[in-house]
Amino acid sequence: MRLKRGSHGVRIAAAMIATVSLVACSGPGGNAPAADTMPTDVRTDVGEDAATITLFTAAGLKDYQQGLADAFMEEHPAIEVELQVEADNNYNTVAPRLLASDDPPDLAIVPDLTGAVRDGLVTDLDAYDEAYGWSEKVPASVLDAGRVEDGAIGTGSLYVGGGAAGPLVGVFYNRELADKVGMTKIPANLDELEDVMAKAKSTGVTPIVASNADGLIGHLYNLLLGDYLGSKSVLDVVWRKPGASLDTPEAVEATARLQEWAKAGYFNEDANAINQDASYGRFASGEGLFMFQGSWMTQALPASFDGEYGVFPMPPLEEGDPAVSMTANTLAYSIASRSDEKNAAALFLDFLTSPEAAAVAAENGYPAAGVAGAEEVSLEADAETQIQAGYSAIAASNGFFSWIQNSVPAVNTDLPTQLQLLVSDKTTPEDAVGHLQEAYQGGLQETS
Template sequence: MPKQQHPTSPARIVGRRLRAPLAAVAAASALATLAACSGPGSGSGSSADATPTAVNTAVGGTPATLTLFSGAGLEKYEQGLADAFMAKYPKLKLKLRVEADNNYNTVLPRLLASDSAPDIAAPNDLLGGVKDGLLTNLDAYDKAYGWSKKVPASALAPGRVSKGVIGSGALYLAGGSAGPLTGVFYNKELAAKVGMKTVPASIAELDAVMAKAKKSGITPIVASNQDGLIGHLYNLLLGDYMGAQKLSDIVYHKPGATLDTPEALKATKTLQKWIKKGYFASDVNAINQEASYGQFTGGKGLFFFQGSWITQTIDKTFKGKYGVFPMPPAEKGGKYAGMTSNTLAYSIAAHSKHKDAAALFLNFLTTPEAAKVAVDNGYAAVTSDSGKTPSLSGTLTEQIQTGYAAIAADNGFDSWIQNAAPAVNTKLPQQLQLLVSGKVEPAAMVKTLQATYADAVKDN
């Protein structure tokens, strides 16, 4: 093999002579970049148009094309809204820009900050979006259209932000009022098999049904936890034991709100107890949401703690074979609690070039036409159904409406604790996986989550 390399081959010369200068240039430019005193991102101040004052509501006849940023799981629903909107205002076009659900939250803020921002979106990190000037202050539109007068205050409060706290102040997320029922989906055939004849009225009664199922060889709970979606059940338990208000306070960053409470501990211990009793499939940590849909529709388990958005996906193969009831209160006769989010409320991007037309869409969301699209897609609109109590009879749509109404009557709507901060959204699935595997005790888990939350809130 040729071993001798000519001592003055080009590679050698260049190597020796240029190594030093190149290194010097690299070091110098590195220092120059670092020394440039402004940090990254500090110049993104296009907030001038984030608070429009002169607004126009007569834009229905002016041709414009709007973009709505949609998640794949909600595509059918949001296309329905877009179609209904375009039917009412034929001059306006509303296009969906669809992103995979697991990328939605990470892509959205970057897209909103870009020049090609969508006009309309439902941001999950509302506080971050407001802080970074990505969302339009809707107060002027609220005044022009009178939303505050025709939409329930409780439906608009989650869209108000003041000094880094949600619940009051300027409006950034608005529309009508409808949302998913997050509750207990059940397989009708298996429910009959274990003799569940009425809706369980307390956590203890729910536990009893699951114990019975376990005994007869039926997996009590279908869930996916590779993606941490046992979190739905965990959140329902938190809401039950802490009360909806205390849980919402954390999500809304209310000063003094904390997860480190005996009630949260009790909720965590209940979940741990159910894990230890074998209510979940042993490989639940390896199952993702799609696979869990397959297990539920495949009759692999009795209960499925999920939100009514799943009907959009699983109704195709499983229609009529499953029902839903709201999470039972902690004690018999207690208050219902459950997570929801206003699926008829959207934000307008600060970078949108068609803010007036986008606001017309938000106004459209307050109409019965929009509410009908929501109900058709498994969401519940606030109606006058609240007299009924949850039951195991009736159609799925009826069950969703009555379940939603039961929670509304108890003022029991809260939100997912993951929504408190992005860091909590990362931490919770890990902690739930640890809990499932018996690698963390409830007290330590609650403390870890609280520490993550406190750390994230401090940064704001």
């Protein structure tokens, strides 16, 4: 895998796709005549049938999507894939309108999946799932993000298909400082990670470079929630499953651990005062051992720092527990219900589950399931290899989940404040979790 420096597609996709399926807004297609969301005449033997399919994409992802289209057309030359490109800042607004039009793109990333399903704008893919066997090819924690039932994400019929690729959120480390503090292997659990941080602190090395003026300790906090609650329980909250709650003993324990690290002095003293860009500079300047960030960070670090850092997945709570991490899938699309080429579009979705599509994703900076590489994450391997191996390990453990900020807008608003209060020891873990739960419940009422 080659992480392309200077490409902004990774950061754009992480920001855009993280909101897919979770935006609560009224669909623009409510007054349009209903389309048939159930495909008829489902066929998989269409690779040699002449067809043209349109893929709607954001400008920041154009090169990536074109690479996927080219690879597909090389395998299926009878089918032409045309890109329809929209400015990044307009995409989420324009996509629903296009899907509701009389001439929609055949394939698109849908910003509001529940609204699109409600308004009949996207195709029920269950028949294609059965025909192609996607449920056996793609990790459930990835594929289930495209299932909708009674207005809820995570169960029911499938409306988003494709493969698994996206950024890896994990632990970046400075190789020189790791040697200095005696980190000779990747920590097997949180206790071992904490031991390394204690050694760093005792040798005068800041254990964690963090920015919390913009709430980006939230990456670490979400990883801790994943370790303590498990990926499925976090997804239940994000997908608004009835009865799901942020206020659990496990969430309080995860929150307490974050505050314990702050009290122990494991963060830079001005963590609450600096933003993301400043933290990148601090890390690249050797001012801290660890950063908890996504693989999009490789695009922001200076070229002179290449080879000086590595990445590994967040260690589990206990050795042997499943590896977990947040991600945003970049190989996932819906088929417009008004598409005239559903079978050809479904063949494209099936292609996205292939090693060839995964290789295109990797070439564009996205680790992907299905890319051949190291089976285990090694401390000595280069960062690109580590990111791919880490992503593959989490895919194998079915451990992907999404940020709790993506549950309801109120949590996204309240979380930075609670994290700042936690780091400055101005609240308790119980109160912080209680506030987040109140925001969650209030947000559910607003979006119901």
